[in-house]
Amino acid sequence: MATAFKSLASKLCGVIVRGHLTTKSYIPKAHLSVYNPKYVEPVLDKDTLSKGLEDDDIRHHRPVKAPTTDLSISPLFYDDDIRKFTNMMMKGGNKERVREITRRLLENIKHMQVEKYNKTATDEEKSQIECNPVTIFKQAVENCKPLLTTIRVVKSGVAYRVPICARPSDQRFRAMKWIIESCRDKERRIPMENKLTWEIMDAYNNQGKAVRKKQEVHRICESNRAYAHLR
Amino acid sequence: MAGISPWAVKTVHKGTVSSRRLFVIFAHKRFLEFRAQNVVRLSSAPDGNDRLHIAPVTQNKPTAKAVTISKAMRAYMEQARAYDDKMKSEVADFEIGKRHLANIMGEDPDSFTQEDVDRAIEYLLPSGLYDKKARPVMKDPYEIFPKKKAAQFGLDGRPYHWMYFTILPNYYSALYEITWKLEALKDLEDQMRAENRQDEMEGQSFNTASSEWVSLQALKTKMVENIKEKEYKHFVTLMERLASHPLSAREKDFIMEWRVLLQSEELQSAVPEVEVEEGGRMCATASGTRKSSNAIVKVYMPGSGKFNINGKDLTYFSQNLYRETLLLPLVVSGLLGKVDAEVDVELGGPTGQAGAIRLGLSRALLAFVEEDVKEKMRLTGLLTKDPRKRERKKPGQQGARRKFTWKKR
Secondary structure, three states: OHHHHHHHHHHHHHHHHHHHHHOOOOOOOOOOOOOOOOOEOOOOOHHHHHHOOOOOOHHHHOOEOOOOOOOOOOOOOOOHHHHHHHHHHOOOOOHHHHHHHHHHHHHHHHHHHHHHHHHOOOHHHHHHOOOOHHHHHHHHHHHHOOOEEEEEEEEOOEEEEEEEEOOHHHHHHHHHHHHHHHHHOOOOOOOHHHHHHHHHHHHHOOOHHHHHHHHHHHHHHHHOHHHHHHO | OOOOOHHHHHOOHHHOOOOOOOOEEOOHHHHHHHHHHOOOOOEEOOOOOEEEOOOOOOOOOOOOOOOOOOHHHHHHHHHHHHHHHHHHHHHHHHHHHHHHHHHHHOOOHHHOOHHHHHHHHHHHOOOOOOOHHHOOOOOOHHHHOOOOOOOOEOOOOOEOOOOHHHOOHHHHHHHHHHHHHHHHHHHHHHHHHHOOOHHHHOOOOOOOOOEEEOOHHHHHHHHOOOOOHHHHHHHHHHHHHHHOOOOHHHHHHHHHHOEEEOOOOOOOOOOOOOEEOOOOOEEEEEEEEEOOEEEEEEEEEOOOOOEEEOOEOHHHOOOHHHHHHHHHHHHHHOOOOOOEEEEEEEOOOHHHHHHHHHHHHHHHHHHHOOHHHHHHHHHOOOOOOOOOOOOOOOOOEOOOOOEOOOOOO
């Protein structure tokens, strides 16, 4: 009886002590948002809205942030990847122009694919051709996403490039940045939307500058794999 | 050793007093009678009086002891008396002060309420201090002076609570209770798993989405103990563990004791009244703001989707981006093309104006939509005022955040 109680007591103490250990820090994290941390992100997904959230969803009980100006249910710019891509392309706050470029880019892709579709003879080949420009765009970005990146770690005065897993947000950022940069390097006279169209079609087929950039990063990570333990 | 519990004897270990629990002074004669009946150990106190250290004394047995009050209890009673006296005089002062105040304000002293007091103080002693706690105040003394805990020990000085010496008995006994409940749930879970009854555990987890843990302040008040931030975090961690257990629904009542129901977030703006115009057309008016722009939106139902923004249609905004922003509430509520809107917007740029119109439009549309659509609009964030503003420039910096180029020399 006594031993049983003792073991239980030690178990309980363990629970309490572990509680202390698991709560790492009591210092609240700094947050720069004007919103109270209780606010949740707005729901702008059409499907979710029409279906409705579940009854026990926390968002029913929390205040919601106001959507930003560019978060509208526009058929084109609603997509988060496309919105991000557009904003990354922007220079000097000229959003109207980049929106126009994105619109033309998707239009170009659509034209190209439909043309290809009409020129093919057999149904089997036709079914292979993707005609949705948004899907093509997403696949192109997906193909450019690096799995690994390197960080700089200084150990005893020597800087090492240590390979680490890339975070999803980082992956998206890198992929889009490479696509945009590779187009900026090209001939200046050609309109941006045309350059982007080629680049994205290349990336869709796992070719082109952006994909090569990704492979180069992978190669660097591979050659520095000996330092992986430094991360 | 008849009638004496072993530990009572133990308290007079080696002839010295090792317990402060009970000091009973006997008259010598009665003591001798008592000693004749019982075998007890004695100790000689320095002052020559024989003292018998026995505690606790059972109620039903006739004892030969005078009940005395422990030092701790005496000290507490003195404190309590002082507190009561102080509060009495404070209350008397407050009552007189209130009557004076009523006379100064030229009102009836008998029907002068606390609200009147607050108003009078604000009027007579205007304060420009920002913090509300720093402003002059006149309230019932019981609200201003902190309440005192009642004595936690009896006349004999023995604490009532078994966790008295942890300093936070209520807090620690709560932790104790939570831990035991958690252990019981774990045992039950093990047992159910051993008997292959996992499917019974489905849906036995308590969903806590609609409530949140009591705040530190509330916990302090509830336990009447000075609980620190660290202890509060510990409490919440332990409670979280209990609440996230797969069988936590069994302890639902206990968990809800420590949780506060979240008000299902009220619609931030009141639903505007519907006016009926000539010809049976309904209309509702609401206003919205964003950045420095203000908009007043009047929505007509039924309509054909016409917009009139400062005398122009949607082309008031040259960019599609702003037109889309503006149409968002109509798309979400499914009233696109079914209502007309007349908008009066001023100040700010296109972003601010579009946002202001969007907020005003959303609020005005509330008059014409069902409850579920209202919730939908709330989830889209349309009824929230965007609180973001331009951040001010700071001295010594180029802008709000940007610093001047740093040169060492």
